[in-house]
Amino acid sequence: MTPLTEPTIRASFVNCTKGEAKRLALPRDLAERPWADLDFLGWRDPAAAERAYLVAESGTGLLGVALRVAPQTGRVRRSMCSLCLTTHTGDGVSLMTARKAGPDGRAGNSVGSYLCTDLACSLYLRGRKNAGRRLDESITLAEKIDRTTGNLAAFLRQVIGSG
DSSP: OOOOOHHHHHHTBSSSOHHHHHHSOOOTTGGGSOGGGOSSEEEEOTTOTTEEEEEEEETTEEEEEEEEEOOOOSSOOEEEOTTTOOEEESTTEEEEEEEOSHHHHHTTOEEEEEEETTOOHHHHHTTSSOOSSOOOOSSOHHHHHHHHHHHHHHHHHHHHTOO
16 A cells, blocks of 8 residues: 555545544554555544544545444454454454445445454454464465455445445
8 A cells, every 4th residue: 555644544534524534533653554565544543442444545546434333242252354354352353334425424324344453454464463363265365465455345335335
């Protein structure tokens, strides 16, 4: 992924107002992010545990999405991220919902998906972060990355209402 700046990140959000995008908490370590290993930029708001954000490159430019993280409930179990298919034990996967963009979002509609709680899918795929035992797959890293970016694109199409 190409390194991003604060203004480009804030301008990319499609499911919140410009004022909300201006006020959202950006990561303080943008310059230190491993951009070459990222398929998208994802982060949690350190001041609000229920907020997360995701910015990805798309065919039409950058696409930013504000997410709401569902609280963890119940027993410890193994769960799988719907983007990267990494399995985690405990709270490593969370249900995250995004208000839809445009009129659908203003009407209160949203879409959700189970995602790595820390939104570090790219790093799990590349072995830069460890989630514990990995499933053995016969596909290449490039194929895993393509699968993940395809899953992300499908989720983002649902948010913007074109899929």
